[in-house]
Amino acid sequence: MIESLFGYNIQNSMNNDETKSKSTFPSKHVLEPKRLQNITILSKALNATSEQICQALIQGKGLCLQQLEALVKMVPTKEEEGKLFNYKGDINELGSTEKFVRAMLSVPFAFQRVEGMLYKETFEDEVVHLKNSFSMLEEACKELRSSRLFLKLLEAVLKTGNRMNVGTIRGGARAFKLDALLKLSDIKGTDGRTTLLHFVVQEIVRAEGIRVSDSIMGKICQKSSKVNKTEEEKEEGYRRMGLELVSGLSTELYNVKKTATIDLDVLASSVSNLRDGMSKLQYLVEKDLCNGEESENFVNSIKCFLSYADRNLRELQGDEDRVIVRVKEITEYFHGDVSKEDNPLRIFVIVRDFLGMLDNVCKELRRFKASHTPNPIATFR
Structure with a gap:
């Protein structure tokens, strides 16, 4: 089908490729065939001559990220170096x-230079990513600690649990x-x-609705609507305002x-x-x-960068130490003994999963009006 549509002969093409392959590579090889093929592909992706690459390594600049990544993959083993030199x-x-x-190996510590230049090229992005991650963790701790509504939900869960367990050994709990x-x-x-x-969500929705309606803004809204409301209309108003608040907790x-998707060990x-x-x-610039x-030129270029990198790493270490303390504090505040936790960020995973459940319940409650919703308390009596 390919031959008839495009005039392309697969057999001839394969023969041509074989001929090209034989003419491109001489009969004598130092490197293993598979390794030779991989390095050949990488060297073509560089789009630069060996002279240009060597000059860039001597100067310590002039290579882009893609070129440096390709060169790192070409690093020969000690055995391969020996074969080429001998x-x-x-x-x-x-x-x-x-x-x-x-030719590259003729430059002193050529591939160590490549690794150093790649480190320099990727340093800024890596530091920004880590700083953003630590900042997010710190903000997450502040959110959990300062969220009035989340604490109200926890209070409602505790009170409901104690009411259901009244008269049992689990009744009168002070925490969970x-x-x-x-x-x-x-x-x-x-x-x-x-x-x-x-049940808990419906109770907190009503309580929050009453709180909002009693606020200054709530009273302003009530004045702009009709004054004489039935009890049913008031309940529906409480429900609507409360549901808006509770569904906004996410x-x-x-x-x-x-933060629940972050692995603290990976960041560290x-x-x-x-x-x-x-x-x-x-070590490369000061010893080798x-x-x-x-x-x-290479040493001078890298030394300027190292002073900058050192300042950034000190700041990053400070961020990491501070965040670890914050995470420990928030876990102890909500969850008790931290030493028993395998995952330091487990508290955030729990809250994330709970918020997902909460969102689903809020969606369900939106589908019904107060008049059509069965009395939630009755089902638990």
């Missing part, structure tokens, strides 16, 4: 790829683990549909939900990797390349 035959017999790598929030949907009423979470705790590892990378770069005139 090759006794005619250099012209080597393929262009092997000549390319051999936040894990309990995720079990509220498991407790169903006698109708088989209404859950304990429905937005209020935006950073809490985002990233900060540690940045420190290690800077140490390697310092301290002698040699041809390394002077």
Whole structure:
């Protein structure tokens, strides 16, 4: 079908490719065929000659991120370096790829320079990402601690639990683990549909609605509407205003939900990797390349960057230490003993999952008017 549509002969194409392959690569190779093929592909992606690459490595500048990433993947093993340096035959017999790598190795510590330049190129983005993550964590702690509505919900859950457990050993509790929030949907009423979470939300919705309607803004709104309202209309008004507030809790705790996707160990590892990378770069310019005139430009370029990187890493370390303290404090405040937690950010995961359940209940309650909603209390009597 391809031949008839496009005049393309697969067999001939394959033969041509084989011919090209034979003419491109000489019969003598130092590197393994698969390794040679990979490096060849990477060297073509560089879009630069070996002279241009070597000059950029000597100067310590002039290579973009994509070129540096490709060069890092080309780093030869000690064995491959030895084979290239100890090759006794005619250099012209080597393929262009092997000549390319051999030329690079003529620059002192060539691939260490590549790694250092790549570190420098990606440093700013990595620091910004980490700072934003730590800032988000700090904001999440503030949101949880200062959210009046979230605390009201917890109070409602505690009171409801104590009312249901009155006369039992669990009655009169002064606190509960936040894990309990995720079990509220498991407790169903006698109708088989209404859950304990429905009940708690409806109660808090009504309470918040009354609070808002009694506020100054609420009274202004009431004056602009009809004065003589029936009890049913008042209840519907409370419900509507309260539901608006409760359904907005997810937005209020935006950073809490985002933080639930963060892995604190990964962030700590990233900060540690940045420190290690800077140490390697310092060793390269202060020890490996301290002698040699041809390394002077590279060393000067990197030394300017290192003072900048050091300041940023000190700030980043301060951010990390402060956030770890904040997370520990907020976990102890809501969840008790921190030492038993495998995941330091588990509290945020729990709250995120609870907010998802809360949103679903609010959506369900929006579908019904107060007059058509069954009395939630009756199902739990």
